[in-house]
Amino acid sequence: MGDSKGRKGEEKEAKEKKERRRERERVGGRERVGGRESWRECVLWVAYRVIGFALLIFVGGGGLVLKRMLGRGMVLGCSGASGSAGRALRWLGGRWGGAAGFRSGARSGAAVPEAASASEAGQEAVGAPPAPVKKGVQEFEVYRWNPESGGQPEMRRYEVDMDNCGPMMLDVLLKIKNEQDSTLTLRRSCREGICGSCAMNVNGTNALACLREVPAKGERTTVTPLPHMYVIKDLVVDMSNFYAQYKSIEPWLKMDEGGGKVEPYERAGQTMTVTENLQTIDERALLDGMYECILCACCSTSCPSYWWMGEKYLGPATLMQAYRWVADSRDKYTRERLQGLDDEMKLFRCHTIMNCAQTCPKGLNPAENIAKLKHSVNERFKASK
Numbered sequence: 155m156g157d158s159k160g161r162k163g164e165e166k167e168a169k170e171k172k173e174r175r176r177e178r179e180r181v182g183g184r185e186r187v188g189g190r191e192s193w194r195e196c197v198l199w200v201a202y203r204v205i206g207f208a209l210l211i212f213v214g215g216g217g218l219v220l221k222r223m224l225g226r227g228m229v230l231g232c233s234g235a236s237g238s239a240g241r242a243l244r245w246l247g248g249r250w251g252g253a254a255g256f257r258s259g260a261r262s263g264a265a266v267p268e269a270a271s272a273s274e275a276g277q278e279a280v281g282a283p284p285a286p287v288k289k290g291v292q293e294f295e296v297y298r299w300n301p302e303s304g305g306q307p308e309m310r311r312y313e314v315d316m317d318n319c320g321p322m323m324l325d326v327l328l329k330i331k332n333e334q335d336s337t338l339t340l341r342r343s344c345r346e347g348i349c350g351s352c353a354m355n356v357n358g359t360n361a362l363a364c365l366r367e368v369p370a371k372g373e374r375t376t377v378t379p380l381p382h383m384y385v386i387k388d389l390v391v392d393m394s395n396f397y398a399q400y401k402s403i404e405p406w407l408k409m410d411e412g413g414g415k416v417e418p419y420e421r422a423g424q425t426m427t428v429t430e431n432l433q434t435i436d437e438r439a440l441l442d443g444m445y446e447c448i449l450c451a452c453c454s455t456s457c458p459s460y461w462w463m464g465e466k467y468l469g470p471a472t473l474m475q476a477y478r479w480v481a482d483s484r485d486k487y488t489r490e491r492l493q494g495l496d497d498e499m500k501l502f503r504c505h506t507i508m509n510c511a512q513t514c515p516k517g518l519n520p521a522e523n524i525a526k527l528k529h530s531v532n533e534r535f536k537a538s539k
């Protein structure tokens with residue numbers, strides 16, 4: 155009886171001890187997590203503070219960075235003045251940058267406090283869309299000659315309000331033609347560097363008028379036809395010799411007799427008599443840098459050899475196209491092509507002066523390909539020389 159009483163007492167004491175230990179652990183646990191009710195609450199507490207801090211940084215310095223990015227149309231490809239989305243984003247950038255109490259410095263790019271006046275910072279008021287840079291009136295001298303009038307060629311001066319004109323030389327010439335002098339004659343078609351018809355000389359360099367930006371204000375801008383070509387009228391030159399030379403190299407795929415042809419067969423309900431001429435990827439890559447030529451003649455008419463011997467020397471544009479067909483793995487007339495070009499005047503008048511590579515508006519390098527063509531001719535026929 156006494157034993158069982160003692161055992162019960164011990165059990166009760168052990169139970170109480172256990173309870174007290176649990177209570178201690180519970181309280182201790184709370185203290186370890188900074189007084190929060192649970193780990194979950196603790197994590198939320200930390201997250202709120204991190205987000206709050208990040209927002210502070212974003213609204214402050216981030217607004218300025220965003221203003222600059224959007225101001226330059228860097229986001230979503232909104233470049234230049236085009237596109238209402240670009241303008242809206244730039245305006246938004248200005249708003250955010252302004253709301254943060256900062257704006258970009260006039261030239262140094264440093265952030266200046268809101269307190270400084272707009273005129274001190276040398277730029278537009280905070281929040282307003284950037285004021286367009288006034289270009290004002292610019293002068294252009296354009297070559298004019300009308301064979302029917304019987305007069306001498308002259309350089310005629312025009313003034314164009316650049317604030318109401320596109321940024322390219324072709325825009326200027328068309329504005330002159332539409333608004334000041336409808337007799338001005340020039341060739342153009344695509345206005346995006348594809349057709350090659352608007353080639354002319356701007357400030358001494360051959361260029362496509364649609365790809366050449368109007369020179370900076372203050373520079374005297376002269377526009378003349380492609381040099382050393384017969385002029386038909388104003389900026390239009392006679393391209394007959396250039397095209398005849400191009401035709402002389404037979405710029406098309408030449409196969410063996412019956413090459414590519416097969417016995418007629420049916421495909422998709424049609425009778426086929428030819429088959430594809432396949433190339434490997436490497437063979438196709440040999441044509442890169444040549445097939446892109448648009449035959450604008452900027453290179454040929456910048457070549458001194460072509461100036462002096464344009465009737466006999468084929469010139470860089472035609473020679474590069476000649477090599478384009480020599481390099482084509484599908485063409486079966488390489489030997490004949492090289493034989494036709496093995497000529498002192500047609501090919502070897504190129505003296506690697508490189509004007510052609512410098513002037514090409516498509517960034518091609520005719521001089522390099524002419525060098526390869528000379529090498530192919532020499533390799534093929536050196537045994538017989």
Ligand code: SF4
Pocket residue numbers: 456457458459460469470503504505506507508509510511520521524
């Ligand atoms: S590298 Fe040859 S083709 Fe080119 S400009 Fe000079 S001479 Fe003419």
Ligand code: SF4
Pocket residue numbers: 446447448449450451452453454470471474513514515516517518520
């Ligand atoms: S190589 Fe260049 S400059 Fe010469 S015709 Fe072709 S695109 Fe024009």
Ligand code: FES
Pocket residue numbers: 341342343344345346347348349350351352353362363364365
């Ligand atoms: S208009 Fe076509 S290349 Fe200039």
